[in-house]
Amino acid sequence: MSNNNKSTGHDHVSREQENGNSRRAFFRNLGLIGATTAAGGAAIYSGYQYEQSKPNHDFVKVLTSDNRLVEVPRDQIKNIKVDHNQLTKLGREGLKGHRFVMVIDLSKCRNARKCISACQSAHHLRPHEYHINTLIMQESQNTAPYYMPKPCQHCDNPPCVAVCPVDATFKRQDGIVLIDNERCIGCRFCIAACPYSARLFHWEEPVMAESDKGKEYNIELNVPQRKGTITKCLFSSDRLREGKLPYCVSACPNGVYYFGDENQDAVTNGTSKETFRLSELLKVNGGYQLMPELGTKPRVYYLPPKNRLFEFKDERGQEKETT
Amino acid sequence: MIKRYLSLLIIVLISLHLSAQEWVVPAENGARLSPFAFSDSTRKAGAELYNTNCKSCHGDPGKNNVIKLVPPPPDPASAKMQSNPDGALHFKIAEGKTPMPSFKNILSSVNIWQIISYIRSFNDKYVQKTQTKPGGSGAAGENAKIKIAWLKETHQVQTFISATKEKVIQPVAGTEVKLFVKRYFGNLPIDEARNTDAEGKALFSFPKDLPGDSAGFVQLIVKLSDEAAFGEVKADTTLAIALPTYRPPLNEKRAMWNVVQKAPIWLLLAYTFSVLAAWGFIIYVFLQIRVIYRAGIRKDQ
Numbered sequence: 230m231s232n233n234n235k236s237t238g239h240d241h242v243s244r245e246q247e248n249g250n251s252r253r254a255f256f257r258n259l260g261l262i263g264a265t266t267a268a269g270g271a272a273i274y275s276g277y278q279y280e281q282s283k284p285n286h287d288f289v290k291v292l293t294s295d296n297r298l299v300e301v302p303r304d305q306i307k308n309i310k311v312d313h314n315q316l317t318k319l320g321r322e323g324l325k326g327h328r329f330v331m332v333i334d335l336s337k338c339r340n341a342r343k344c345i346s347a348c349q350s351a352h353h354l355r356p357h358e359y360h361i362n363t364l365i366m367q368e369s370q371n372t373a374p375y376y377m378p379k380p381c382q383h384c385d386n387p388p389c390v391a392v393c394p395v396d397a398t399f400k401r402q403d404g405i406v407l408i409d410n411e412r413c414i415g416c417r418f419c420i421a422a423c424p425y426s427a428r429l430f431h432w433e434e435p436v437m438a439e440s441d442k443g444k445e446y447n448i449e450l451n452v453p454q455r456k457g458t459i460t461k462c463l464f465s466s467d468r469l470r471e472g473k474l475p476y477c478v479s480a481c482p483n484g485v486y487y488f489g490d491e492n493q494d495a496v497t498n499g500t501s502k503e504t505f506r507l508s509e510l511l512k513v514n515g516g517y518q519l520m521p522e523l524g525t526k527p528r529v530y531y532l533p534p535k536n537r538l539f540e541f542k543d544e545r546g547q548e549k550e551t552t
Numbered sequence: 553m554i555k556r557y558l559s560l561l562i563i564v565l566i567s568l569h570l571s572a573q574e575w576v577v578p579a580e581n582g583a584r585l586s587p588f589a590f591s592d593s594t595r596k597a598g599a600e601l602y603n604t605n606c607k608s609c610h611g612d613p614g615k616n617n618v619i620k621l622v623p624p625p626p627d628p629a630s631a632k633m634q635s636n637p638d639g640a641l642h643f644k645i646a647e648g649k650t651p652m653p654s655f656k657n658i659l660s661s662v663n664i665w666q667i668i669s670y671i672r673s674f675n676d677k678y679v680q681k682t683q684t685k686p687g688g689s690g691a692a693g694e695n696a697k698i699k700i701a702w703l704k705e706t707h708q709v710q711t712f713i714s715a716t717k718e719k720v721i722q723p724v725a726g727t728e729v730k731l732f733v734k735r736y737f738g739n740l741p742i743d744e745a746r747n748t749d750a751e752g753k754a755l756f757s758f759p760k761d762l763p764g765d766s767a768g769f770v771q772l773i774v775k776l777s778d779e780a781a782f783g784e785v786k787a788d789t790t791l792a793i794a795l796p797t798y799r800p801p802l803n804e805k806r807a808m809w810n811v812v813q814k815a816p817i818w819l820l821l822a823y824t825f826s827v828l829a830a831w832g833f834i835i836y837v838f839l840q841i842r843v844i845y846r847a848g849i850r851k852d853q
Contacts, residue, residue: 296604326765327736328802385802390809400809402801474737482609482651488737492799494763495735502657504738506762538650 313445317409320448320466323401329464330404331380331478332487332496332510334532338363338376339483339539347480352460353437353452358429360462361477366534374541375534378485380477381406381427381462382519382527389419389428398459404491404528405464409448413458420459424523428461474499483538491528575649577640584639585683587780588662590669598670601663602628605655613674621651629674638681641668657738661779683780693717693724698774698787709756709793711774713748715782723752728777731756733770734788745777764794 288300340363348360360380367374383406390398390406397412398419420428434456435441441453449466465475473479478486478499489496489507497504510516514532521527588594602613606628611617614629626632636644645664648654655664672678693715701710709731713724727748732739742762746754764770769792776785806816 323801323803325801328799386807387809391807396811399811400803402803404802472736482653484653490736492763492797493735495733495738495740497735497738500653502738504735504740506740 310445316445317411317448320407321399321401321409323403323405323466324469325402326492327403327469328491328528329383329469330489330491330496330507330528330530331383331464331475332489332507332516332530332532333378334485334487334514335375335377335534336532336537337483337485337539338378338534339542340376341482343480343482344378344477344486347476348462351465351476352450352463353435353441353454354460355436358436358460360427360429360460362426373534373537375537376541377531378477379425379427379519380529381464382425382525382529383462383464385526385528386524388422388424388525392418392422394418401466403469405466405469407448407463407466408451408459408461410451410455410458410460411446413455415457415459417459424520424525425527428459430459431456575644577643581643582637582639584642584780585681586638586665586668587683587783588665589682590672590680594666594669595673597663598666598668601659601667602670605659606667609652613671625652628671633671634675634678638668638672641671660784662784693722694782696724696776696782696785698729698776698785700772700774700787700789700791702791702793703755707758707760709742709758709772711748711754711756713752713754713776723750724748725750725752727781729754730775730777732773732775733762733794734773739773742772758793760795762794763797764792766796766798768792768794768796770794 287303289303289306291299291301293299342363345359345361345363348354349356349358352360354360362379364377364379365374366377383404385400385404387398387400387406390400393399394416395412395414397410397414398406398408400406415430417430420426420430431454435454438453438456444453446453447467449463449470451460451463454460465473465477468475474488474497475486478488481499484498484500486499487496487505487510488499489504491507494507495504496507496510510532511530514535516530516532518527518530602610609619609621609625610628611619611625613627616627618625618627628634633641642661642664644652645659645667646654646656646661659667672680694717696713696715699712699714701712702708703710711729711731713727713729714721715724716722725748728745729748730745731742733742734740742758743756746756748754762770769790771788771790773786773788776782803810803814806814808816808819
């Protein structure tokens with residue numbers, strides 16, 4: 230027992246001694262570490278300062294919205310996130326004080342298909358997915374055939390909007406009928422209701438689904454497209470917002486399309502960029518609408534295929550005859 | 553089989569015939585020359601204009617990547633294009649000939665000369681001849697100015713053109729003036745192009761039924777056609793001379809297709825009534841069951 234006590238007493242003393250030594254050592258070490266830390270920190274900080282102050286040579290090429298290629302320093306780039314809700318709200322309201330109309334001159338169409346390809350590349354569609362159908366028309370056996378581009382008619386009394394159960398398709402104040410693919414449930418009531426067969430349904434994954442992944446949805450462009458929802462002609466409302474003519478209208482090489490504002494009584498030809506008075510153009514050329522008897526009040530007018538500028542060449546028809 | 557070959561032959565012949573058709577340029581247009589010397593800056597501006605307006609069909613100059621059309625659009629670096637005099641190129645770009653579109657309403661005369669300067673940069677042998685006297689006849693004067701006035705009684709727009717000639721500001725007689733009204737996608741020509749009289753004045757009758765904004769304001773644009781003499785001269789002003797027009801938004805009225813807040817009143821009433829009626833009936837049935845239940849209890853007692 231006593232032996233044990235002794236030994237513990239000895240241990241106690243030696244530990245105290247050790248502790249005293251180690252405390253001194255500790256403070257010594259602490260001073261050393263502190264000094265080195267301060268010196269190192271100062272070195273890193275001065276290096277950081279130098280990095281900040283030296284001119285940045287790392288540039289990135291950026292294409293601006295007015296189509297200029299400019300270089301900006303990489304560290305100056307800020308990623309801006311488009312306010313999605315604001316975009317959708319603006320897209321639903323439309324442009325104030327306008328009533329957009331389209332006039333299609335059938336005497337000038339020769340099925341060049343430029344309108345279709347411009348539309349498909351803008352809206353990310355497959356080659357067989359049409360917002361504009363170019364129909365080969367022949368009223369009866371003895372009448373002359375002609376081509377008829379048929380986009381959505383953007384009716385003022387739209388049956389498609391009336392049947393939509395979820396308010397996904399809607400009419401704006403400027404007359405354009407749009408679709409919100411984020412609301413659409415894919416019931417296809419609107420396809421059944423539309424007398425002009427202007428709408429199409431994405432049965433399969435859209436063509437650019439991979440590359441469009443994560444992209445902000447633009448209600449005025451319907452991009453990215455969504456499987457299981459509807460898409461149709463949008464009168465290129467994203468371009469109208471910028472004061473530009475729709476994709477199809479400006480792509481046409483033959484002057485088929487006129488586009489303008491009914492409130493201003495003016496339409497501009499997409500090819501020649503000449504502006505005409507809408508009322509006069511329709512009056513002089515005998516403009517008409519598709520199936521007005523249905524009371525849909527379309528916003529697309531047609532000029533009859535009189536004095537055609539191009540011969541009607543139906544490759545398919547010729548093949549049929551020769552074989 | 554023979555039929556097929558025959559039709560192929562006819563198609564080839566027709567296309568040859570089409571491409572063989574000459575594009576005739578009037579002599580006075582063909583002899584026109586650029587009012588300015590081609591330089592790096594005009595070539596740069598021309599290249600930009602070329603890329604937005606011409607490239608889709610004519611491809612990159614010298615790379616022979618033109619679009620497949622009949623007749624094919626010539627490559628700008630080719631001998632076929634370069635053999636044209638400057639004036640002929642200007643005329644062809646401005647006027648167009650199917651399938652080449654006309655660019656006179658899309659590009660200004662100066663812009664077309666800039667494109668020509670770009671096209672010529674692919675020809676090493678080209679030596680430019682510039683107009684010796686910018687001013688065509690020389691009598692037109694410099695620094696042309698346009699004044700616009702509104703004649704209310706006759707419903708006409710009067711324009712007055714003046715220019716500095718021999719260091720004196722004088723009216724310009726006999727020059728062509730055009731009046732436009734600004735619309736959303738382009739400028740609407742008003743009346744026909746007029747020539748100024750001896751006092752430098754030109755009158756345009758303004759249509760009475762042209763819609764303006766809600767207060768009748770329209771933006772007028774006056775341009776001089778003779779860009780070779782004066783350069784691009786333009787004046788614009790906003791006047792309350794059109795028909796005041798206000799058309800309500802197209803989705804303002806109550807309609808079957810409109811949002812719930814703007815549904816027809818009869819529809820809202822009919823819907824509310826039928827929902828109330830259905831629930832009312834269900835509640836009535838439950839009340840009746842309660843009455844029967846109560847009656848049963850009373851009978852037992």
